[in-house]
Amino acid sequence: MATTTPTASRAQRLAVLRYQRRQILRQAASREYLAFLQYCWWMPTPLILGRHTRAICTRLTRAVDDFLQGRSTFLLIKVPFRHGKTDMVSRAFPPFFLGRCAHLQPDVIMSGYGASLVEGFSRKAQSIIRSQAYRDVFPGVLLNPHHHNAGEWSILNSAGVVTAVGLGGAITGKGGHLITCDDYCKSREEAESQVYRDKTWESFKDNLMTRRAPTSIVVVPATPWHEDDVMGRIEMEMARNPDFPRFEVLTFPATDPTTGEYLFAERMGEDWYREQYATLGPYSAAALLDCNPRPKGEQKFQQDWFRYYESTGLPKELAVDLIVDYAGSKDDEACESAILERLVDSDGNRYFDRLTHGRLGPQLLKQTIVERITSRRAEGRRVRLGLEAGAAIVLRGWLEEEIKANRLSCSVYELKSPAGTGAPRPGEAKLRIEALVAPYHAGMIWHSQSAGSEQVWARDHWFSTTIRGGELERQLLHYPSKPDDCADVAAYSEQGLDPPKEKRDDRKLPFWALPLQKQFEIIERSEERKQRGRRYR
Numbered sequence: 001m002a003t004t005t006p007t008a009s010r011a012q013r014l015a016v017l018r019y020q021r022r023q024i025l026r027q028a029a030s031r032e033y034l035a036f037l038q039y040c041w042w043m044p045t046p047l048i049l050g051r052h053t054r055a056i057c058t059r060l061t062r063a064v065d066d067f068l069q070g071r072s073t074f075l076l077i078k079v080p081f082r083h084g085k086t087d088m089v090s091r092a093f094p095p096f097f098l099g100r101c102a103h104l105q106p107d108v109i110m111s112g113y114g115a116s117l118v119e120g121f122s123r124k125a126q127s128i129i130r131s132q133a134y135r136d137v138f139p140g141v142l143l144n145p146h147h148h149n150a151g152e153w154s155i156l157n158s159a160g161v162v163t164a165v166g167l168g169g170a171i172t173g174k175g176g177h178l179i180t181c182d183d184y185c186k187s188r189e190e191a192e193s194q195v196y197r198d199k200t201w202e203s204f205k206d207n208l209m210t211r212r213a214p215t216s217i218v219v220v221p222a223t224p225w226h227e228d229d230v231m232g233r234i235e236m237e238m239a240r241n242p243d244f245p246r247f248e249v250l251t252f253p254a255t256d257p258t259t260g261e262y263l264f265a266e267r268m269g270e271d272w273y274r275e276q277y278a279t280l281g282p283y284s285a286a287a288l289l290d291c292n293p294r295p296k297g298e299q300k301f302q303q304d305w306f307r308y309y310e311s312t313g314l315p316k317e318l319a320v321d322l323i324v325d326y327a328g329s330k331d332d333e334a335c336e337s338a339i340l341e342r343l344v345d346s347d348g349n350r351y352f353d354r355l356t357h358g359r360l361g362p363q364l365l366k367q368t369i370v371e372r373i374t375s376r377r378a379e380g381r382r383v384r385l386g387l388e389a390g391a392a393i394v395l396r397g398w399l400e401e402e403i404k405a406n407r408l409s410c411s412v413y414e415l416k417s418p419a420g421t422g423a424p425r426p427g428e429a430k431l432r433i434e435a436l437v438a439p440y441h442a443g444m445i446w447h448s449q450s451a452g453s454e455q456v457w458a459r460d461h462w463f464s465t466t467i468r469g470g471e472l473e474r475q476l477l478h479y480p481s482k483p484d485d486c487a488d489v490a491a492y493s494e495q496g497l498d499p500p501k502e503k504r505d506d507r508k509l510p511f512w513a514l515p516l517q518k519q520f521e522i523i524e525r526s527e528e529r530k531q532r533g534r535r536y537r
Helices: 006-029 033-039 051-068 085-091 093-100 115-130 132-137 188-192 194-211 230-240 270-288 362-378 389-405 428-434 437-441 471-478 485-495 516-536
Strands: 073-078 108-112 143-148 152-155 161-166 176-182 212-222 248-251 307-309 320-325 337-344 350-358 383-387 410-414 445-448 454-458 461-465
Touching: 006 033, 006 132, 033 051, 033 093, 033 132, 051 073, 051 085, 051 093, 051 212, 051 248, 073 230, 085 093, 085 115, 085 176, 085 212, 093 108, 093 115, 093 132, 093 176, 108 115, 108 194, 115 132, 115 143, 115 152, 115 161, 115 176, 176 194, 188 194, 194 212, 194 230, 212 230, 320 362, 320 389, 320 485, 337 362, 337 485, 350 362, 350 471, 350 485, 362 383, 362 389, 383 389, 383 485, 389 410, 428 485, 471 485
Parallel strands: 073 212, 073 248, 108 161, 108 176, 176 212, 307 445, 320 383, 350 445, 350 454, 383 410
Antiparallel strands: 143 152, 152 161, 320 337, 337 350, 454 461
16 A cells, blocks of 8 residues: 655645645636636736726626616726726626527627727637636537637527628628627827718618617727717717616826826836827827826816815805706707705805706706705705796796795895896806816816715716716816706806895985995085085076
């Protein structure tokens, strides 16, 4: 009988531990996408994880979990160039999806700006499925040896088909439980072309989105090039149309706007970021690095002008102005009604505390206004209600009756145009919004960063976010692009900075109680009468 040496026993124990560890990693890789990416990583250099890598992989894992439970997912993932979005979404995610959902035999559509680009993604996905690491994780998922072209392939014994086609290519008759659209634009020339932007948008919504299954995952990972590109138009459609699919937006700017830290310095290095910012210049860097494309030309509002406060820190004695801009008085179909709750302190600082906006009908808008007045009065604050011309015509009479019936203490006044009349004039909105530049630049306007400070109406409920990083800031940074409804209601608030007061009869006041200017006028008139009396003598 052979004896076991202590060295051999130790080697056996290490082998068992290694086997157990590998089994644990396999099981994790079959459930979690980040573990799968690490287990099946195909590059000779190690996989370096950034915070965006972890966030994107975690969200994609949840998307697959939701899909298996019958819920669809729509994702916009904004990442700077060379940060691994294509590896994560277009190369490795389809194999993971096919492995986890193999029993459903799903269809996949991979798309991008050109056929050659997408077919490269397709070949890499096939290569991952052929690897030993993938077979360890999903042993029953094999490529069909009779159907494995770059443009179309399938899994053995599965009815599902993987189609790789450039945006605008022929996909009639195809379906997609998973649809990816990676890098829909390849150059600055294309991004600046209105014709190209229209073409890619039509291809995306008419060709690609019509192919999705009732339960599906749609992922658009890209570096934004232009405010009016596919990502920009998706966000525009969500703002204007409550029935448009609700895409969740994941944005990872190269520079964190709050800390100033670089997104992926552990891989790219700080010098790389500084050199890229210097090479691209402000206009291109805003889009390609910070994922926040802006209008070409002079930018009216700057990100570093936005100052923030906590709502709980505002003194109770500050009154609340509810500024209401009603979309029913406008012709633009993209317009939204908006309600801004703003406070002003004795130094003239404006605090934008809550913003509610959406395509609201008159009845819902009335209810929302009454609810906000009631809520603010419950806090012990005085409330004033400022209505722009359209809102005043439609709502004022009803609101005054409702305020009286509910015994709410709230004054109502109409916001006049700069010309002194309630009727809007061409170019007036532009003048109003640009009047915000000075107070923003002077640091006199503050945004709430408390949760729920911005509410967006869509379908049958409110989506709550924060004003910090929300629609108001986006519209200001992208001004003069449309929509500008949130920026406009903020501009209207400046007209309501000193709401009209009741006229007082100075004749009933003693001389010493009159304003100083009024006293001077009386003295001057008295001197004039004396002079005239001397001349007549």
